[in-house]
Amino acid sequence: MNRIDQLFKQKHHNVLNVYCTAGYPHLNSLHEVLASLQAHGADIVEIGIPYSDPIADGPVIQQSNMVALENGMSIPVLFEQLENIRNDIHLPIILMGYMNPVLQFGMEKFCAAAEKSGVDGIILPDLPMYEFETEYQPFFEKHRLRFIFLVTPETSETRTREIDGLSSGFLYAVSSSSTTGKNKAIEDQVAYFKKLQDMKLKNPVLVGFGIKDRLTFNSAAEYTNGAIIGSAYIKALGDTTGIDLSTKEFLNGILA
C-alpha cells in the first residue's frame, strides 16, 4: 500500500509534513536530514527539487534552491541519493518541484524513477489540471504515485471539489494567498480551515504556507488533518548546530 494512504489510515490528526530542499545545506545531506526528521517525529517528508526560478517560493526557499544548485544537485543526482533510501527511511516521501526540470528529465522517466526509489507522491505546483488530465495523469497512476494538488482560500468551492476529485494522497491547502514563508496570520484563516472541514472532501487536508511553530501548527491542524512546514525548517537547517540537533530542537518546538 502507498505509504501516504497508509499513514492517513492510521493517523487523522496532527500529521506533520516537513519540507527540505535536496542538496541543502550540503550536496549529500539528504539522508541525514530524512533520518533526523524520521527520528524526531515528522510523519511525511517532502523533498524539494531545486530550480533556478521557483515562483511560488519566498526568499528562504529560493536561497536554499540556489545553494543546492551551486552544490551540484539535480534530478539524476537526487535519484542516485534516493537509491537505497528505503533501507532505513520508512516515512512517506513526496517529491516537490517545478515543471521545467521534470520535463527536461522526462515526465514518464521521472515517474518511473520515483517509483523505483520508493517515492509515494508528487507535488508540481505549476502543473495545472488541464495539462495533468490531458497529458500526464496516466504516468502517475501507472507508477502508483499520488498526485497532490494545491487549493487556496481564493479557490471556489466548486473548483476545490474538482481539484479534490483529481488529487490523491491528500490535498495541499495553502493557508493564504502568498508565496512560501510569508508570515500572514494563520489565526485569521481558521474560518477557511473550518470551511474545508465542512466540505467533507475525499482527501485528507494538510495546510501549508506560513506554518512555522507550535501555535501556527496547532491553529492549522485543529480543523484539518495536519500541516506542512517548509521555510521555518530550512531556516533552522541554516544554523551551524548540525543537522540532527537543529532538526531535533525544531521538531520538539512544534510537537513536544
Place this chain on the structure above:
Amino acid sequence: MLTTKESEFSVNEHGYYGNFGGAFIPEMLYPNVKQLQERYLQIMYDPAFQQQFRQLLSDYVGRPTPLYLAERLSHKHGASIYLKREDLCHTGAHKINNTVGQILLAERLGKKRIIAETGAGQHGVATATVCALKGLECIVYMGEKDIERQAPNVARMKMLGATVVPALSGSKTLKDATNEAIRDWINNPLDTHYIIGSVVGPHPYPDMVTRFQSVISEEIKKQLLEKTGSKLPTHVIACVGGGSNAAGAFYHFLDELSVKLVAVEAAGCGIASGMSAATTQLGKPGILHGSKSLLMQTEDGQVVEPHSISAGLDYPGIGPLQAHLYTSGRGTFMSATDEEALAAGFEISKTEGIIPALETAHAFSVLNEMHFEKNDVVVVCLSGRGDKDLATYMKYLK
C-alpha cells in the same frame, strides 16, 4: 479596428499556439488569470473600451505613427524600405500601446494597484506613465543589475510616481524581475493587476499583448495601401526579445503567406559564445513564467542567463506565438551580434537621421545579410528610439 480571427496562428481555447503556450501557474494565481481569460476579449472588443483605447492611442500616444520610406537605405539595398516609426510613440517605444490597453482593462476589472517587470526600463516607464495618467499605484520590479545600468529610465519611473523595487533574487536581471512580479501578484491577489510587457506569461497574456500591439500592423496595411497601392509588403522585419513588437508588426500578415516575416534575435557575443540571447538557436521546449515555449536552459532544466548588449532582448525565452512561428516555419528567424547591432545603429543614425534603440538596431542589421529584388517592399519595425542607449553607443563612438 481590432478584429477577432481564427487561424493556424491564433491562440486556441486552452491558450496554445501549436505546442506552445498554456497557463502553467500555481493555484494561487488561478483566480486572477482565469478572470483575465474569461474577460479579456469581451472587455477589449467592447465598443466603449475601443473608443477610449483608440482615443488615447491617437491623442496621448501620438498614433498613427508614420510609415517612412527610408530613401538612402532603400537605395543601398535596392528595394523600397519603409520604417514603421514606433520610436515616435510617447515614451519612445511601442511598449505603451500595450500599457494603455492594459491600464484600461485593469480599470474595468476594478484593480487599484499595478505591478510590472522591466529589463531596460522601457516597459517600466510605459507602465509608470499610464499609472500616472490614471492615478493608480505603480510598482515596477527591475533586476538590481539593470537598475545600475539603466539609471535614466529608473529616474523617469520615479519622476512618474512609480516605486522601483530591485529584484535581488537569481541573476538579478529581467527574468528575476518577472519572478518577483509574479510573486507580488501571488501575495496581492485581490486588488492588483500585473501588466506584463511582452507576449510572454500564462494565457491570455501572449494573445492579449499581441492584440494590443497589433495596431502596428493594422496601420502598416493602411499606410502601405495609400503609399504603394498594395496593402501587403514582401517582408516585415522586427527584433525579438520576448517578441511584442514583432507580434504587433506581424499580426495582420500572419495569414498572408506571401509576406515574409523576419524575426531577429540577439546573438550577443555570437551564438556559440555562451554569451547570447538567441533563444530559437539555443533553446529547447520548456516552461518559464507560466507558458510553454522555447527556453534557454541547461540539460537539467535550469534556466540559463542570456546575454545581449540590449537589455530589452536579454531574455532566455520567447513568446509562445514566436516559438510557433519558428517551429512551423512561418517565421524566418535570424540573429545579430552585439557588434553587428551597434554598427547598424550607427549606420541608421547617419544615413536616416534616426538613432534607433539597440533592440531595433538588431532588426536593421540583418538587412545587410538579405537579398532583395527591385520591387520588394520591406517594412522594418523601428520599435524604439535610442536615447536610452546613448551611454552604450558612446562607448563605441569613434
